[in-house]
Amino acid sequence: MTDISEASDPEVRKQIARGRKRAIIPIGSIEQHGSHLPLATDTLIAEEIATRISKFVDAFVLPPVYYGVSHEHKPLLNVSVRNETLSALISDICISLAENGIDRIILLNAHYGNDAVLSSVSQAVYDKVPKGTLIYSLSYWMVMDDEMGHADANETSLMLAIKPELVSMKSAKRGGLKVGKINDEKLVLSRLTPIPSSFPRLVNNGVWGDPRNASSRKGKIMLDQVSRKLADAIKEIEKVYREVFKGRR
Template identity: 45%
Template sequence: MDINELYDPEFRKLIKSKKPTIIIPVGSIEQHGAHLPISTDSDIVTEIASRLAKKCGFIVLPTISYGVSREHDPLFNLSLRPQHLKIILNDIIDSLVRNHIKKIIILNGHHGNLRPIDSIRTDVKKVSKLSYWHFMKREFDHAGFVETSLMLAISNKVNMKKAKKGLVTNGLTDKEKQRINKLSTEPGGFPKVTKNGVWGDPTGATKKDGQRFLAEIVRNLAKECQS
């Protein structure tokens, strides 16, 4: 259920009677190569949150579309400072708690948001912090096969004619992978490891694969949230 479809009296009754779980989706606005829109992370996490809410009877809040994305400089990004994302999330959580919400899920759709989300205190609040790519077997990427397939399954904004292979780590040693991973998370580091802003190879992505990934992610998230 989408909170935007609710009215105050019925929502307060719902809180008292059902004690609903609330999902806060968090995405980003940043480059995703030449073939995916800058809204990709927010688009994907919004869709996953909606499907999870429908499957489990949860209520989903509007997506926080801005994240921590300075690693993509000088490629386009609209980035919050980590402490500001933390403040925004804490304020939303505090508001939910004041309104007697007992269970909250922060559903993350962008790797750069991990640290500020992980630093949120949960000792006095029932808050789960989940990143959706941890609930699929396939190794994740950035504008590569996985993200492009997911976007093909949920959006008509993908331009496969412009899809090009980016950084592929197959064949690299563990030490080389660690160095690249570290560099890619530093401010301005991502374009240093992949000039076209793509991590992976999107050229073989399909809508069918995206639908399969979505089903896997939502199924595994539901198991985690209902355990």
């Protein structure tokens, strides 16, 4: 049992008493992903990876948080919350988990626009959770070998492996920059895309990359590799935390 929402109160409390004190919160977004991927792409990816990670590390998986900070996609479709709203929601969830005996909380992120908020949650709840509670965020692309775009071959391959029935490859079109040549696309776009309404101004058709060579096989390989690498990262982060802080903050 890893999905905490499907377990009863006694079951969860028994697991916590036996030492399962780690929880993963998958966090995504509802936003446009071109004409070929569903709005919930980020959330579905986060949920799948969180579930896979829980098989390598002993962890509860919470229901995903579907809403994120996606104002950069205006006027293309997005259902966004403010930074303050997302911070308050995730902070409250973390405080509640800590009150119930969870002392390691991983915020598994699948949307770039959430990064700034999630990286500051541990500071926001610092004096509101018991000493020794470790809260940190991981974005799944941090351990990927390939660069991530948006609705590109990587993201499309992941969705073909997770929910192929929601992918329309016949609608997949190559995206491209509307501006001239950029020496470092990742650097430039990562600095500009947090600006509301920036993405449609920078990128054609809401796609950054070319999804047309995506495949389910590639997606399955990526899911396995990413999940294993993130599980290893979790073990390493917590090992170093124990060594450095020894339960103190």
